[in-house]
Amino acid sequence: MPEIRDYSQSKVLYLASFLKPGGYLILALMALSTFFASVHQVPAGHIGVVYEFGGIKGQIGEGLQFVAPWRDVVLANIQVQRRVFDKLNAFSEESQDVFVRASLNVRVSPQTIQQLYRTVGPNFFNVLVESRVIQNFKDETVKYKSVEIAPNRENIRRAVRERLERELSPFSIEVVDLLLDNIDFNPEFKKAIEDKQIATQRALEEQQKIEGEKHKAQQAIERAKGEGSAILFRAEKEAEANRKLAASLTPDLVRYAMVQKLSDKIQVMMLPSGQNFILDSDILRGTPRDKR
Numbered sequence: 001m002p003e004i005r006d007y008s009q010s011k012v013l014y015l016a017s018f019l020k021p022g023g024y025l026i027l028a029l030m031a032l033s034t035f036f037a038s039v040h041q042v043p044a045g046h047i048g049v050v051y052e053f054g055g056i057k058g059q060i061g062e063g064l065q066f067v068a069p070w071r072d073v074v075l076a077n078i079q080v081q082r083r084v085f086d087k088l089n090a091f092s093e094e095s096q097d098v099f100v101r102a103s104l105n106v107r108v109s110p111q112t113i114q115q116l117y118r119t120v121g122p123n124f125f126n127v128l129v130e131s132r133v134i135q136n137f138k139d140e141t142v143k144y145k146s147v148e149i150a151p152n153r154e155n156i157r158r159a160v161r162e163r164l165e166r167e168l169s170p171f172s173i174e175v176v177d178l179l180l181d182n183i184d185f186n187p188e189f190k191k192a193i194e195d196k197q198i199a200t201q202r203a204l205e206e207q208q209k210i211e212g213e214k215h216k217a218q219q220a221i222e223r224a225k226g227e228g229s230a231i232l233f234r235a236e237k238e239a240e241a242n243r244k245l246a247a248s249l250t251p252d253l254v255r256y257a258m259v260q261k262l263s264d265k266i267q268v269m270m271l272p273s274g275q276n277f278i279l280d281s282d283i284l285r286g287t288p289r290d291k292r
Contacts, residue, residue: 040065045079047113059114076117078110080176083125087184088134090141092149098141099184102157104133104164105176112172120171132167136160146185147193153180 041064042048048060051072060073067073088100106129108116120127140156141149149156161178168175185193 040067040073042073042075045077047076047078047110048073049076049114049117056114056118074117074122076108076113076122078108078113080105080107081125083129084181085130085133088137090138092141092146093144094146096146096189097186098146098149100137100141100180101182101184102133102137102160103179103181104129105178106168107174107176109172109174116171116173124171124173128168128171128173129164132164133160136163139163146189150183153183156180 040048040060042060042062044062046062048065048067049056050058050060050067051074052070057071059076060067065073083104083106085100085102085104088102090098090100092098106125108124116124137156137160140159144152144156157178157180161175164178165175184190
């Protein structure tokens with residue numbers, strides 16, 4: 001009778017002989033590899049977006065997380081992120097080049113991060129935010145003349161921020177703050193503005209000098225009027241005094257005043273008025289006549 005062999009039992013024995021001892025080591029390595037492939041560390045301030053065969057299946061929170069080894073985890077930052085836009089090209093009302101430097105702080109809602117990644121992708125900032133910041137600044141600066149942009153920088157900043165908030169809120173992107181760091185122009189335009197300011201300053205100085213000279217001239221006029229009024233007043237008073245003095249003079253008073261003005265050496269003889277006396281000059285001089 002022919003010998004019947006159990007091939008299934010021989011296969012088990014062969015497999016068992018293969019697993020001893022290297023086979024067990026291979027199984028252990030495979031188990032460890034599967035374990036480490038399932039463990040994911042999500043840092044604080046991040047969300048893990050779970051992908052399975054290219055499609056988003058959900059999200060995991062921060063900390064040590066276990067995910068099936070055939071799934072991938074992509075980290076998404078939900079912290080406040082700052083982006084700097086250096087020298088954004090914009091235009092003024094008269095088509096003058098305007099260069100804007102701005103800083104934007106944004107944050108993504110952790111509850112809707114997987115929806116954002118599903119509809120837009122991980123590069124949502126470049127797709128949604130950057131282009132809108134550039135366009136919004138252009139739309140706002142063109143409303144002002146070049147010389148009006150700097151004084152209205154706060155109005156421009158506020159208008160751009162409000163537009164960004166309205167446009168990004170449907171994507172659960174929060175605009176935390178927008179800072180307008182600097183506004184600049186072409187060197188030629190800045191030189192023209194500087195020259196104009198210098199000319200305006202000089203014209204203002206000349207105007208001030210003219211006003212000063214006018215003020216001095218007006219002061220001189222007022223001073224001359226005052227002096228003329230003083231002279232006129234003094235002349236009127238002197239004339240009035242002379243009139244009063246003339247009215248008070250009598251012939252006797254005039255003769256008395258004349259005598260008072262004579263020298264002490266002159267001897268005066270009082271003669272009655274109306275008498276025709278002829279006096280020798282020696283008598284008037286007080287010299288005695290020689291006896292003959």
